[in-house]
Amino acid sequence: MSKVLKLIEEDITRQRNTLVLIPSENYVSKNVLKALGSVLTNKYSEGFPGARYYGGNEIIDKIEIYCQQLANKVFKTDYAIVQPYSGSPANMAVLLTLAGLGGTVLGQSLFAGGHLTHGASASFTSQMFNAVQYGVRNDGRIDMEQVRSLAKIHKPKMIWVGTTAYPYILDYQGFAEIAESIDAWLVADIAHVAGLIAGGVHPSPVKYVDVITTTTHKTLRGPRGGMILITKKGLKKDPQLGKKIEKTVMPGLQGGPHDHQTAAIAVALEEILKPSFKKYAKQVIKNAKVLAKELGGISETHLVLVDLRKYGFGLGYQAQYALELAGITMNRNTVPKEAGSAFYPSGIRMGSPALTSRGMKEKDMVRIAGWIKQVLEEIRRHDLPKEQEKRKDFMKVYKQEMSKNKKLKAIRREVEKFAKKFPVPGVDN
Numbered sequence: 001m002s003k004v005l006k007l008i009e010e011d012i013t014r015q016r017n018t019l020v021l022i023p024s025e026n027y028v029s030k031n032v033l034k035a036l037g038s039v040l041t042n043k044y045s046e047g048f049p050g051a052r053y054y055g056g057n058e059i060i061d062k063i064e065i066y067c068q069q070l071a072n073k074v075f076k077t078d079y080a081i082v083q084p085y086s087g088s089p090a091n092m093a094v095l096l097t098l099a100g101l102g103g104t105v106l107g108q109s110l111f112a113g114g115h116l117t118h119g120a121s122a123s124f125t126s127q128m129f130n131a132v133q134y135g136v137r138n139d140g141r142i143d144m145e146q147v148r149s150l151a152k153i154h155k156p157k158m159i160w161v162g163t164t165a166y167p168y169i170l171d172y173q174g175f176a177e178i179a180e181s182i183d184a185w186l187v188a189d190i191a192h193v194a195g196l197i198a199g200g201v202h203p204s205p206v207k208y209v210d211v212i213t214t215t216t217h218k219t220l221r222g223p224r225g226g227m228i229l230i231t232k233k234g235l236k237k238d239p240q241l242g243k244k245i246e247k248t249v250m251p252g253l254q255g256g257p258h259d260h261q262t263a264a265i266a267v268a269l270e271e272i273l274k275p276s277f278k279k280y281a282k283q284v285i286k287n288a289k290v291l292a293k294e295l296g297g298i299s300e301t302h303l304v305l306v307d308l309r310k311y312g313f314g315l316g317y318q319a320q321y322a323l324e325l326a327g328i329t330m331n332r333n334t335v336p337k338e339a340g341s342a343f344y345p346s347g348i349r350m351g352s353p354a355l356t357s358r359g360m361k362e363k364d365m366v367r368i369a370g371w372i373k374q375v376l377e378e379i380r381r382h383d384l385p386k387e388q389e390k391r392k393d394f395m396k397v398y399k400q401e402m403s404k405n406k407k408l409k410a411i412r413r414e415v416e417k418f419a420k421k422f423p424v425p426g427v428d429n
């Protein structure tokens with residue numbers, strides 16, 4: 001047997017025995033896996049349906065057109081581009097088309113819950129564009145007054161509205177008023193909440209924005225991939241907008257589309273149109289609310305951000321590590337107005353989409369939050385050294401110490417016993 005196939009088996013066991021609280025992860029169905037692992041990966045299809053640079057695309061055209069139709073049906077948009085390899089390339093195509101190289105773009109800071117591609121200093125989007133960043137107020141919500149004033153001063157060509165670590169509903173209408181007042185394009189990056197919008201449990205930006213970008217593998221429960229959707233509003237402003245962005249995707253940024261990925265996105269979109277998906281989306285919200293309540297946070301979406309400053313200084317990394325030892329995966333994250341860095345932040349980010357896909361309900365969230373609280377007690381007093389040069393050695397010693405922690409081992413046994421009771425979609429059902 002191939003070494004890789006054996007390692008995949010090992011990861012199936014890991015997925016079965018652990019609890020995934022990473023809010024951007026999920027489980028796909030057997031049919032999504034089937035399409036993703038299909039012979040469509042053998043094909044080259046540079047171009048778009050009806051205008052390919054290679055022969056043999058008769059069936060691929062049907063699949064891509066079907067995928068576009070499904071995307072427009074699910075999100076009530078008017079033009080769909082389903083070829084971007086993932087979210088970051090989708091965002092790059094939109095930036096290059098709407099702002100142009102060097103153009104000014106206003107986006108939410110990574111430290112305030114925005115995305116890397118919305119202009120973070122470590123991202124190409126701050127090197128290739130003039131990135132201006134807005135943040136959040138002390139209460140953690142977006143500072144709309146700051147957005148308004150930055151828009152007025154810098155006159156961006158494009159404004160991002162969309163987040164990766166933000167537990168609140170966004171004021172799409174407020175953003176639209178600001179964008180309209182300076183004649184800027186407004187783009188919603190709905191990667192995190194796309195499934196909630198599709199399931200009708202979260203407001204849709206479609207009326208307010210010109211363009212929507214999304215990944216397809218988070219709450220949408222599809223394969224890894226990206227989509228760009230153009231709204232009526234966007235097409236009214238420029239009837240050629242879809243064609244222009246399409247051209248930036250291919251040949252501008254990409255070569256041949258991943259046809260197996262397109263097919264798997266179409267399968268996921270078919271599943272989203274079934275009534276069972278609405279039920280799923282509702283349960284995601286209910287579960288996140290329980291997690292937030294139990295852990296002292298707030299959630300209006302699928303996501304909960306927990307500020308660990310009440311347990312000590314710079315505990316995000318330590319918490320992520322200890323939780324992983326206990327069989328609970330989530331990721332460390334900065335929290336608004338904190339002094340730490342993205343590598344050594346003060347918070348953890350979690351969410352309910354993956355657990356909900358395994359069939360867990362509110363009472364299960366209470367139990368899981370109980371384990372999380374016990375783990376967090378174990379990391380109290382393991383504050384990060386204030387001196388940067390001491391941090392690496394500190395983490396080395398911390399990891400050795402934690403790997404021997406009996407309490408974490410005991411929780412892991414309970415977690416495994418519990419997790420195994422819930423089937424892993426795509427594998428067990």
Ligand code: DSN
Nearest residue numbers: 023024087115164165
């Ligand atoms: N990495 C994704 C997330 O976890 O939110 C965003 O791209």
